[in-house]
Amino acid sequence: MTEFYADLHVHIGCDSKGRPVKVSGSKKLTFENIAKECFYRKGVDIVGIVDAAAPGVISDIENLIDSGEMTEIPGGGIGYRDRVVILLASEVETSEENRGRSHHLILLRTLDMAKAFSRSLRRCVSNVFFSTPVCTMPAKDLYKMAMDIGAVPFPAHAFSPHKSIYGNCVRRLDDAFPRDILDSIVAVELGLSADTDLADTISELSEYTFLSNSDAHSLPKIGREYNVMLMESPSFDETLKALRRKDGRRVLANYGLDPKLGKYHRTYCSRCDRTFRDLEPPILSCPGCGGTSVVRGVLDRIVDIQDYPVPKHPVHRPPYRYQIPLEFVPGIGPRSIDRLISKFGSEMAVLHTAREEELAAAVGDKAAHLIIEAREGRLQLVAGGGGHYGKALINDG
Numbered sequence: 001m002t003e004f005y006a007d008l009h010v011h012i013g014c015d016s017k018g019r020p021v022k023v024s025g026s027k028k029l030t031f032e033n034i035a036k037e038c039f040y041r042k043g044v045d046i047v048g049i050v051d052a053a054a055p056g057v058i059s060d061i062e063n064l065i066d067s068g069e070m071t072e073i074p075g076g077g078i079g080y081r082d083r084v085v086i087l088l089a090s091e092v093e094t095s096e097e098n099r100g101r102s103h104h105l106i107l108l109r110t111l112d113m114a115k116a117f118s119r120s121l122r123r124c125v126s127n128v129f130f131s132t133p134v135c136t137m138p139a140k141d142l143y144k145m146a147m148d149i150g151a152v153p154f155p156a157h158a159f160s161p162h163k164s165i166y167g168n169c170v171r172r173l174d175d176a177f178p179r180d181i182l183d184s185i186v187a188v189e190l191g192l193s194a195d196t197d198l199a200d201t202i203s204e205l206s207e208y209t210f211l212s213n214s215d216a217h218s219l220p221k222i223g224r225e226y227n228v229m230l231m232e233s234p235s236f237d238e239t240l241k242a243l244r245r246k247d248g249r250r251v252l253a254n255y256g257l258d259p260k261l262g263k264y265h266r267t268y269c270s271r272c273d274r275t276f277r278d279l280e281p282p283i284l285s286c287p288g289c290g291g292t293s294v295v296r297g298v299l300d301r302i303v304d305i306q307d308y309p310v311p312k313h314p315v316h317r318p319p320y321r322y323q324i325p326l327e328f329v330p331g332i333g334p335r336s337i338d339r340l341i342s343k344f345g346s347e348m349a350v351l352h353t354a355r356e357e358e359l360a361a362a363v364g365d366k367a368a369h370l371i372i373e374a375r376e377g378r379l380q381l382v383a384g385g386g387g388h389y390g391k392a393l394i395n396d397g
């Protein structure tokens with residue numbers, strides 16, 4: 001078996017005709033460009049494109065298959081140049097009884113399944129043409145609809161404050177799902193501001209495989225978070241086995257931002273314009289003005305709902321490895337990033353394997369040193385909150 005790099009949450013900005021799919025997404029983020037970016041720059045082997053139920057995207061996929069540029073592979077998924085496999089997926093927003101909204105990813109094995117899901121979705125969302133369509137049904141009904149056609153649903157960025165199952169819907173998954181659905185869920189996506197140590201303080205999560213995905217809205221952010229999976233070959237069927245930890249397939253490691261760098265790590269009050277980084281979590285209302293309409297931090301929410309004070313990792317849990325993407329490394333601009341990627345083949349090679357001397361030959365001693373400091377976890381980090389990323393600082397001395 002072989003190790004593959006998988007990022008299962010990437011958005012489409014617009015279709016090949018220039019019609020927007022995700023308004024906040026980059027225009028360059030088309031189905032074809034995502035495949036190319038993974039192939040030429042990122043070294044991502046399996047990429048989940050989560051707007052594959054949008055009709056404009058479906059027609060792009062059909063054209064790419066008809067022209068021979070891409071092919072449907074037997075184990076499920078769309079193959080590009082013998083190396084990159086695209087998993088079709090859809091992100092959908094649901095609404096619970098308490099009116100809390102949450103996002104969910106649905107993996108779709110084939111283009112036919114994506115079309116069938118798109119047709120079912122059309123009946124219950126306001127606009128199937130756009131990214132992350134909003135439906136009024138609760139998550140359990142969406143899961144039933146997906147599972148009925150053989151699709152694989154799971155919670156997206158499970159702790160983020162605005163749109164997630166733990167963030168603003170429920171304190172326990174069994175408040176949202178009946179047992180049979182809970183037992184069929186294969187994975188939980190952690191999101192940028194959480195990691196395995198935080199999520200494993202919630203006992204009901206011990207059975208689930210964790211995913212660390214980028215939720216990229218632009219080409220450079222693809223692979224900012226990813227999973228290393230051990231399997232026979234990249235495909236939908238093999239990925240599903242890895243998530244279920246069957247026949248030796250499994251996730252070997254999660255790579256993600258240090259959660260402090262995430263946009264919602266700590267609670268933020270917009271009235272006071274303050275992120276409460278230095279206060280003991282959980283901060284659930286503003287210590288400054290007393291306001292309760294704060295943007296609750298992921299750390300604060302997890303501490304509020306956890307049932308273990310310290311993480312208890314199940315034996316199957318792989319390591320979570322922190323990575324600081326090049327764009328977060330202080331003093332490294334877009335030109336240096338391009339030079340590094342073209343020299344080492346991918347951002348991952350720069351971040352994890354290139355030696356300091358080799359880096360220095362490309363971008364100079366100072367930048368090379370910072371990349372190594374970031375790799376070894378020696379940069380000081382300032383926590384993010386309220387939609388603002390955290391920061392890495394250059395150490396003095």
Ligand SMILES: [Zn+2]
Pocket residue numbers: 091103132156157163
């Ligand atoms: Zn989302």
Ligand SMILES: [Zn+2]
Pocket residue numbers: 269270271272273286287288289290291
């Ligand atoms: Zn305040």
